[in-house]
Every structure is written in structure tokens, then in C-alpha cells.
Amino acid sequence: MADHLDGSFDPTTVDIRLHETWGMSNPETGASVHVEWGLDRPRDEDLEGQLEAFFPDPWRHRYKWYRPVERLPPGAPPPEWRAEILGGLRRRLTAMGIAGADQFVAFPTGWVWIAQVMAHHMSVWTHDGEQIRIQPIDKELGMLRCYAHDSARLKRLCRWAQCQSEERCMATGMPGETRVEDGRVLTLSDEMYDLFERDPIALQDRMYRA
Numbered sequence: 001m002a003d004h005l006d007g008s009f010d011p012t013t014v015d016i017r018l019h020e021t022w023g024m025s026n027p028e029t030g031a032s033v034h035v036e037w038g039l040d041r042p043r044d045e046d047l048e049g050q051l052e053a054f055f056p057d058p059w060r061h062r063y064k065w066y067r068p069v070e071r072l073p074p075g076a077p078p079p080e081w082r083a084e085i086l087g088g089l090r091r092r093l094t095a096m097g098i099a100g101a102d103q104f105v106a107f108p109t110g111w112v113w114i115a116q117v118m119a120h121h122m123s124v125w126t127h128d129g130e131q132i133r134i135q136p137i138d139k140e141l142g143m144l145r146c147y148a149h150d151s152a153r154l155k156r157l158c159r160w161a162q163c164q165s166e167e168r169c170m171a172t173g174m175p176g177e178t179r180v181e182d183g184r185v186l187t188l189s190d191e192m193y194d195l196f197e198r199d200p201i202a203l204q205d206r207m208y209r210a
Helices: 045-052 079-095 101-106 109-127 152-165 190-198 200-208
Strands: 018-025 032-039 060-068 177-181 184-188
Touching: 018 045, 018 152, 032 060, 060 152, 079 101, 079 109, 079 200, 109 152, 109 200, 177 190, 184 190, 190 200
Parallel strands: none
Antiparallel strands: 018 032, 018 060, 177 184
């Protein structure tokens, strides 16, 4: 893969740490409260139970989620670079003995930087002796769904990827939101949603140009 295709994005400098978060909400007033645990620290379920006891009805236990320490910067490589970048990642991971590396060709243009970060860490951890097998990478509900077993750091990496994809346009890497149209769930910026309504084939090409 030609070096210039990476542009100014360096996946080795990205912080992949997460905050685990727990929260309560009041559906009648819209009020909410949440607790963020420390960087890469697991939630304290006993303490969460004690906190929950302080909130009477109609407060209810509503959410547990993850928040990345920092969001990836907005942007993406040009669509015409997508296939070569992802092909390079697939070849790199395959050469290191990672099964299922062909799944990386599923990333849309706007999420290529997420793929590059994941590939970087998978490569490093494989070199350290981690056994990695990539199962199908899904784009369910407009976000990445990646799965890992028997490795805490791989699970965190999968959660990080999902968190990064949730508000990132699949076509451009700009801030986006989930859109549901014609049975499809996509995360798109306003500009790309407008393109979808005018010319869905053009949007498909922007996301998955070969």
C-alpha cells in the first residue's frame, strides 16, 4: 500500500481508552444522572445498585454504555482510496496469521480510520502472542458490531470501534446521526442524507467505491 494513502492520519497515536458509564433517568421530566468510571476501569455493580436505591419512581435504571476518551477527528480518505487502504489492511493482517481478515473490506469510507486503528492494535497484539480471529463485522443499526472472545483488550477495542461509529457518517467521517429509510439504517451527515434522498446509488458509491 502506498504510504501517501494514509494522509495525515496516524492510527498509532489514537487513544482507544474508554469510560464505562451507568445512568438513571426520569421519563416524566427528562432529567438524568450518570456516573463515569475511571479510564478502562470496570463498572462497580454493587455501588451502582446502592446508587439506584436512592432514586424513587418514576426514576428508572435505563442505561449502561461506553464513551471513548476522545472522538476520532472528523474526516475520511477520498472514496477512491478506500479499496486500496482496506486491501492493504487485509493483506497485513492475513500475513500475520489473523483469520477472517477479509472482513475488513466491509468498512465504508467514513469508517476507514476506525479500521486502521483496529488493524494497528490487532497487529501489535498478534505480535505479542494474542490469538485473533475476526468474525463477521456487521453494520447493524447504523453502527459497527464487532465481537471478541477470551480477550479483555480485544473486547475493549470492539467497544471502542462501536462507540466511534455511532455518530460518524458512513460516507464522509463527519458528524452524523442514525437515519432509517426504506428498511435501511445508516449513520449519515445532513449532506449525505440529502444525497441519499436524491441519489441513493451515488451515496452507495461514496461509501463503498471499489
